[in-house]
Amino acid sequence: MTTTTSRRTLVTNGALAVLLLGGAAFAYAQLGTDEAAGETALRTATAARGGVTASVTASGSVESAKSRALTFGTSGTVERVNVKAGDKVRKGDILAEVDDDAARETLSAAQATLASATEDGTSTAQLYAAYVKARNAYREARRAVDGTVIRAPFAGTVTAVNGSVGGSSSGTGSGQTQTGQTGQTGQTGQSGQSAQSSQQSTTGFIELADTRKLQLVGSFTESDAGRLKVGQSATVTFDALPGVTATGKVSQIQPVASTSNNVVQYPVTITFGSVPAQVRLGQTATVEVVVGSAENAVTVPTAAISTSGGRSTVTLLRDGAQVRTQVEVGVRGTATSEITSGVSEGDVVVLPSVTTGTGTGNGQQQRGFGGGFPGGGPGGVPGGGR
Template identity: 70%
Template sequence: MKVSIRRRALLTNGVLTVLLLGGAGLVYAQLGTDQAAGETAVRTVTAGRGSVTASVSASGAVESSRSRALSFGTSGTVEKIYVKAGDKVAKGDILARLDDAAAQESLTAAKAAYDGAVSDGTGTAQLYAAYIKARNAYREAQRTVAATVLKAPFKGTITAVNGSVGGTSTGNTQSGQGAGASTGFIELADTTKLQLVGTFTESDAGRLKKGRQATITFDALPGVTATGKVTQIEPVAATSENVVRYPVTITFTKVPDQVRLGQTATVEVVTGRAENVVTVPSTAISTSGGRTTVTVLRDGRQVRTPVEVGVQGAALTEITSGVSEGDEIVPPSTPSTGQGTGGGQRFGGGFPGGGRR
């Protein structure tokens, strides 16, 4: 009886072991199948047809392309200031003047001496020399009187007044006013003629040419856009943190009313454009050892295919040979974004550029 019970227990345990092993096998087989399916699923994008735009960009501050730091042409005490920052003035408007009492006295004396020399005549060498000396002194006295008046050399907006009534002007700088040696007594700018000087990397600057059109956006003015063109590419570079950059001047051709001097802006210059061409995502292209390739899915196999590229934008790149419209391209592996695999996402059309040619 005891033997029978023991035999029954052994049989039962054996059956349970077989069932457990069989279940584990099924689970393992299922996991292996799922893993294989995951390995064979390939995400692809389809080469399309559309337009590609390449561009380079830089940032800078808005400034006037016509500005001047104005100073009196002689020294003296500031008697009157007629303007303040923000005032608009016309060419020839008087901006400020010095006390000219001493200059006027000198002018009167010089005029009398000159009149006397004219009366004496120039019949001898001595009389002629006296006449020339008196004439030059009179002209210099006239210039000194004129230099006590500061006038606007062109139409514009006053951007700064760096002096005050009662202060002393020494011609190019003002003492006691807190102005630097390079600062004018009054600063004037033409706000209708604006520019931006951006510093472009060595490679980007090499793609720029004078006359290329530019688009300018402003950090503080969302949605506001100005247009411009490249007017100057400096031949000498500036190196900062081992990066070589070239200053490039962009002159505005259209200035929105909201734009002000000193605002931070970003300029984008189009360097290349291609229409109705075969395109693939720029991220799908690899370059190594001077060889440019993409991975094409052909009959379920991933084939590394050499290609020739044209205009290269930030989003899309033009393919001139090696890939045809409709080819399935396998981009480099990226973390899952929740989109399905193998969906054949098609790329083409006017994606914004921002890369290089």
């Protein structure tokens, strides 16, 4: 009985040992399979000569570079409105008038008083004071009469009329929306001022703009704004006009930033050089400004460059070994960048790696890639996880 029990114990222990050895072998084999599947594919590119262009972009809306909110210089009741939104006018044209009877009566009285003071002479201090007072009253009355009409200060297009016959000379505030030739709607109360005050709204009785001189004010991030200079070339595209582009230049960079959602931005004015016929005031547009370019330069993919603490490096492949090398970057473009030192034409640079792997979870095979950047590791860091 004792012998039989010993034999059974020995058989059981042997079976357990076999099972343990088999499990260890399976685990080792599986680990080897996973390691093979998780191998990192080495990606490389060759430094070559070519051109590099760097640019920054922003969006905005088309506005007139020359516009004015026109008002009467005299209070009164509007007698005539000679234009409507969309009308084109010439410099000096009378756009609107108020009843000038009272103003002319005041002018006549002031003129008579001045004539009398002139006849009395200025031989004494009292006479001189009377003359000056009469002269100033006449000038004020003259300005009041002149203020009963609104004249066009330049040739342009009426963008809004904010009043009507029989109403107050200060305007109603409702006005008419712009239609017709300029194609803008809902612009009542906007003056389209210059870049210095483009973000402020001023209402005039009549709004006038020169549609031949257009501009766009875009908000650039502080890093992009630091790369801009007055005079740089720009290309403007329009959301509603596929295939239509306009050219322009940076004409002003605002020194004071605006902050929205913790993002610091600087308004930058782009003045159009050429204006396609289809472009209208108020249209949404995107501006791209070229901030740097290089020709016949040694270039590498921008993705191959790592920058930290103001120091840029690339990884070179030399005799099968990866060598981290410090470089000087010139023009940094979106796809490729200029290397001014540290890399020569023909050198092989290592790109951020792409690591693939397989694993099992709930009986399903899973395949993963590093980061959101091609070849990125955890958290989207190029080459991370290596």
